[in-house]
Amino acid sequence: MKIEVLGSGCATCKKLFEITEKAVSELGLDTEVAYITDIQKIVAMGLMQSPVLAINGKPVLVGFTSDIEKIKKLVEENK
């Protein structure tokens, strides 16, 4: 399973990254969350907003961050 947080390095992006890391550890998953700040990667996914939460290459949250429960749910749904 590949979990990535892509962002321009803004405060919201960092927040999403931290919440996602927490969600992954609370779910007891053995996966690293990658934090990517290469904007071309976001653009290549067809997106123009940051932050992006992508699971196995698929964007599941775009342009804003959410609470930990929602992120846990997204991770579970897209395993």
Add this chain to the structure above:
Amino acid sequence: MSIFYPIKLLADWLTYSVLSITPDTLLGEAVNFFIYDNLKIFILMAVIIFSVSIIRSYLPPEKIRVLLSHKNKYTGNIAASLLGIITPFCSCSAIPLFLGFIQAGVPLGTTFSFLVASPMINEIALVLLLGMFGWKIALMYIASGLIISIFSGIIIGKMKVENLVEPFVYQNSINGNVELPPMTKTERIIYARDYTLDILKKVWLYILIGIGIGAWIHGYVPADFLAQYAGSDKWYAVSLAVLIGIPLYSNAAGVIPLVSALTEKGVAMGTTLAFMMSITALSLPEFMILKKVMKIKLIFIFAGIVALGITLTGYLFNAVL
């Protein structure tokens, strides 16, 4: 009766009853002005930013791009400028927007129309204009902002300056038809609420300080004091206002309330409008960031055309208002 009348009553009550300041004194007037303006601006902010965020959750930039890549030249510039109104713009989104538009085949001129309109006609500036100057001035600002961004884009499109964009930008091309994760109604409301709170957290202090200085000017500086320096008959006022506006972008929220107090003391309306447009549309940090995707020459062309448009608008309003 103004729609702000209930706020006025509340401000009067707070100033004269709760704080028991004597009415019709300089202090009373300044404090009353400060409380009234703050209540008005923060209520307007919350309502308008929340509404715009809800609209935006239905029209994110990815969807706007699809709308723009099918348009022909002139309608593309018009659509791009209109869509720029609902898109928030912080300099951190300049690069992904620019790359995403160009690489999905949106023409350079259309992209520039969007890049000009998006920061210039933003909801924060609109709230402040509406609250401090009234709807006529706010509409005038929107209309001239649209005209400037439409024409800047058309001119840049005609100049055929694609060679001044960094080569890597055109080397990647992407499919712009991306499917975004769906959002429920509750998620849209949460998104709009969080976004509104986020903005308020970022700007409240600037606004408070801006209105504070504004209130002091309102109460203590004699009327028309500034007319001798910046009245409509001063030829240099507009150009000077545009220049001063360039480095002020990050403080736009605090500067606008201050500017409204200056207008009251004799700065001409066209000069004021040009100053605000310069603050929002010409931003030094954005220019620095755009260096990553275009040659400095193109940034100068872009800034030059927009600055010229703003200056002309300023002189025009000074002549007719």
